[in-house]
Amino acid sequence: MTSKQANITLQPADCGVGASAVPVLRKTVLVTGGTRGIGRAIVTKLVSDGWNVGFTYRSEASVADLFLQTLREGIMDSEQRVQAFAVDLASEESVRNLPAQVETHFGRLDALVNNAGLTDDGAFLTMDAARWQRVLNANFGGTARLTLAALPALLRQPDPSVVVVASLAGISGKEGQVSYATSKGALVGFTQWLGRRYGEQGLRVNAIAPGFIRTEMVNVLEPEMYDHILAATALKRMGEVAEVASAVVFLLSPGYLQGSTLRIDGGFKR
Amino acid sequence: MDKKQRVLIVDADHSLGLALSKELAEAGHSVTTHARKSEPGIDIVGNDIPNELLKWDSAYGPFERIVFGLQDGAEVAETPEDIGKIQHDLARTLGEIKASVQMLSRRDDGQVWVLLQEDSMQYYLPVAAQPMRSRALVGAIKSLAKEVFCFGVKLNALHVQPLAEQLDAALWKDARTNLKAFAIKFRPQKSIDVAKFLRALIELKGIPLAGMVLPVGIGYPENNV
Numbered sequence: 001m002t003s004k005q006a007n008i009t010l011q012p013a014d015c016g017v018g019a020s021a022v023p024v025l026r027k028t029v030l031v032t033g034g035t036r037g038i039g040r041a042i043v044t045k046l047v048s049d050g051w052n053v054g055f056t057y058r059s060e061a062s063v064a065d066l067f068l069q070t071l072r073e074g075i076m077d078s079e080q081r082v083q084a085f086a087v088d089l090a091s092e093e094s095v096r097n098l099p100a101q102v103e104t105h106f107g108r109l110d111a112l113v114n115n116a117g118l119t120d121d122g123a124f125l126t127m128d129a130a131r132w133q134r135v136l137n138a139n140f141g142g143t144a145r146l147t148l149a150a151l152p153a154l155l156r157q158p159d160p161s162v163v164v165v166a167s168l169a170g171i172s173g174k175e176g177q178v179s180y181a182t183s184k185g186a187l188v189g190f191t192q193w194l195g196r197r198y199g200e201q202g203l204r205v206n207a208i209a210p211g212f213i214r215t216e217m218v219n220v221l222e223p224e225m226y227d228h229i230l231a232a233t234a235l236k237r238m239g240e241v242a243e244v245a246s247a248v249v250f251l252l253s254p255g256y257l258q259g260s261t262l263r264i265d266g267g268f269k270r
Numbered sequence: 271m272d273k274k275q276r277v278l279i280v281d282a283d284h285s286l287g288l289a290l291s292k293e294l295a296e297a298g299h300s301v302t303t304h305a306r307k308s309e310p311g312i313d314i315v316g317n318d319i320p321n322e323l324l325k326w327d328s329a330y331g332p333f334e335r336i337v338f339g340l341q342d343g344a345e346v347a348e349t350p351e352d353i354g355k356i357q358h359d360l361a362r363t364l365g366e367i368k369a370s371v372q373m374l375s376r377r378d379d380g381q382v383w384v385l386l387q388e389d390s391m392q393y394y395l396p397v398a399a400q401p402m403r404s405r406a407l408v409g410a411i412k413s414l415a416k417e418v419f420c421f422g423v424k425l426n427a428l429h430v431q432p433l434a435e436q437l438d439a440a441l442w443k444d445a446r447t448n449l450k451a452f453a454i455k456f457r458p459q460k461s462i463d464v465a466k467f468l469r470a471l472i473e474l475k476g477i478p479l480a481g482m483v484l485p486v487g488i489g490y491p492e493n494n495v
Contacts, residue, residue: 092350124414125372133361140360144353173412173481182360185409189401193347196392222439255428 028052028106033116039214041175056087089142099150100151109153114143115165124178132179139183164207195259214238234267276300277335285435287339289461302330320369336370338384344398375421384427394445397432415481433488434458
């Protein structure tokens with residue numbers, strides 16, 4: 001059933017709290033890597049903005065369950081509004097089946113936020129090939145394959161959108177992160193290609209490139225390890241995950257942006 | 271020119287690679303050309319560059335400059351298999367760049383150049399290029415260059431707009447016609463002109479460039495992030 005067939009009001013950015021005279025058919029978004037850091041903030045923001053949200057996690061089922069419970073508190077029809085899916089993006093079969101699972105649960109898939117990724121830092125000249133290939137496979141391969149698998153479902157909807165979470169490393173480069181930067185650069189290119197390829201069919205595709213964002217990983221670092229980054233950032237502070245989530249929500253809303261990569265970096269070296 | 275350089279051109283079987291080879295040879299440099307499959311005028315053939323490099327270096331080098339040439343063939347990402355190919359190509363290229371940098375890091379003042387295809391001209395010309403490879407390698411080069419600068423290796427890229435020889439003259443003419451008001455500004459660059467530019471860079475000692483991506487073209491396309 002589509003919104004056109006049912007003539008039902010779509011409320012992608014309405015919390016839908018309280019009774020409505022018109023049945024509400026919410027837009028559905030799938031967020032990969034939704035239990036931690038930036039992904040968790042994106043999921044939280046989208047649920048609060050009224051989207052139906054499916055999010056993926058790879059292995060930490062207890063963390064995902066707890067997060068799911070928290071999200072569902074105080075939401076009407078919460079099981080229909082938010083769902084978690086265990087998926088390893090490195091597994092082609094899991095990736096291929098995921099969009100259908102989401103459609104089965106929510107009845108539709110309007111948007112995809114490709115957030116999941118991993119890093120494996122170290123000096124590239126001494127790094128084993130298997131390590132950088134794993135990063136490429138998860139970050140670029142997994143993301144691109146999932147996006148292709150989701151396209152049929154997305155293109156059935158009236159205003160489909162894809163947002164890719166790349167990284168400033170993929171644009172500006174970062175020593176110690178060669179494979180990560182390569183994979184994120186590939187995603188910037190994939191965003192451009194996808195936007196060009198499917199733009200005429202109404203698919204909007206954009207990316208964000210977060211800079212230095214306060215996440216669990218950053219919290220364990222000593223300030224000496226990142227002071228130089230903050231010093232080269234116009235805002236003189238780290239970004240917050242909620243600020244990244246706001247940019248994702250902006251890119252999901254209808255507009256004229258296409259194939260763009262938005263830097264969320266506090267003015268790093270600008 | 272400070273001295274004659276020994277240059278290896280990987281994937282030289284492209285109009286720009288061949289033009290660069292000719293240009294360097296005419297300027298007196300020692301040039302070794304490589305291709306993945308046998309081609310007339312190509313010196314060495316092979317796919318396992320990381321493992322063959324030292325052997326080639328012994329036979330034809332020692333190289334001070336390594337250039338990774340443009341690669342023909344469009345990337346498409348229509349199927350999971352396409353994604354696998356792009357991923358495989360990226361992993362292979364990373365391994366080749368790594369091996370090259372490692373080899374040159376034993377010498378003073380090495381240069382590695384990676385030639386990338388600018389793709390936004392696709393809106394006007396059926397040029398076989400997509401942004402996945404080029405954008406990925408921009409991220410790689412900017413990162414790795416920071417790591418290897420201290421070893422005396424300068425790793426950079428040229429982001430090259432389509433060359434005249436890559437397409438039939440009729441296609442260029444159509445593009446100029448279709449662009450109407452811009453037609454007078456719309457002239458393809460020749461491979462030899464880009465080759466002369468790169469030769470000048472290759473000849474420089476202590477070049478003040480590392481981790482840079484130099485746009486090369488007429489300025490019409492705009493594929494910035």
